Amino acid sequence: GAGVSQSPxxxxxEKGKDVELRCDPISGHTAxxxxxxxxxxxxxxxxxFQGNSAPDKSGLPSDRFSAxxxxxxxxxxxxxxxxxxDSAVYLCASSPRDTLLYGYTFGSGTRLTVV
Amino acid sequence: SQQGEEDPQALSIQEGENATMNCSYKTSINNLQWYRQNSGRGLVHLILIRSNEREKHSGRLRVTLDTSKKSSSLLITASRAADTASYFCATDRSTDSWGKLQFGAGTQVVVTP
Structure with missing residues (x-):
């Protein structure tokens, strides 16, 4: 697609339920x-995530989070x-191999509200 | 803790005036980037300045970088109502070109007609 797509x-x-958030990056972006x-x-x-390398999970706040x-x-x-x-806007971004040239392209985000 | 800290937190100006915001960071970087965010949703990349550059221009935007002071500034000239947004600086500290960015808390800019 033309941009980064996030859904929903x-x-x-409700508190205690599991949620899944999806991100479709720009085709060809490795990161x-x-x-x-x-x-x-x-x-x-x-x-x-970068290509086939092991993901950097250092920012995940707890073991309830996975990707x-x-x-x-x-x-x-x-x-x-x-x-x-956990209520927040969750933003996904992708970039080509060389972020020095292009920076990130962000999706519009998923606004998660836990009640 | 966040790598970048923007100053001021909020800025209110009139159309036609210039808007200046600053970013300070703590560790050495490969590059520094500025992003704009409208309505609390996706961020838009504005400009990237490498650690060996001191100044860069893009349209009405001017970015400076002082690595000795670990600071950067973003100047928006002749501001317009459409420039109303939050502006974030982000630093890339990685040793290769695939770095993750660390963002500051942002400067909220309001441009009134």
């Missing part, structure tokens, strides 16, 4: 990143047993 745009879930942004805050790094990237393309971020503090 909005998700309201994919997940960030989250709480209301009025900056972006918090969660995880990133996978299938076939080097689509990525799914899963949050198990959601808590109210």
């Amino acid at each position: 745009s909005n998700k309201v879930t 994919l990143y997940w960030y989250r942004q709480s209301l009025g805050q900056g972006l918090e790094f969660l995880i990133y 996978e990237r299938t076939g080097g393309s689509v990525s799914t971020l899963t949050i198990q047993r959601t808590q109210q503090e």
Whole structure:
């Protein structure tokens, strides 16, 4: 596609339920990143995938969070047993091999509300 | 903790005025990038400056980088109402070109007609 696509745009879930957030990066982009942004805050790094290398999971806040990237393309971020503090906008971005030239292209995000 | 810290947190100006915001960071970097965010959704990449560059221009945007002071500034000249947004600096500290970016908390800019 022309841009990074995220789905759903909005998700309201009950505390304790699991949720899956999806990201379709730009075709050919080898790097994919997940960030989250709480209301009025900056972006918090969660995880990133680069080609066939092992993902950098250093930003995942707890073991309730996991992510996978299938076939080097689509990525799914899963949050198990959601808590109210998980409420945030989850942003996905992708970039070509050389981020020095192009920077990131972000999707429009998924706004997650845990009630 | 966040790598980049923007200053001011908020800025209100009138159309036609210039807007300047600053970013300070803590560790050495490969490059520094500026992004704009409208309505709390996806960010848009504005400009990238490498660690060996001191100034860069793109349209009405001017970015400076002072690695000795670990700081950068973004200047928007002749601002327009459409420039109303949050602006974030992000630093790439990786030793290769596939780095993850660390973002600051942002500067919220309001441009009034």
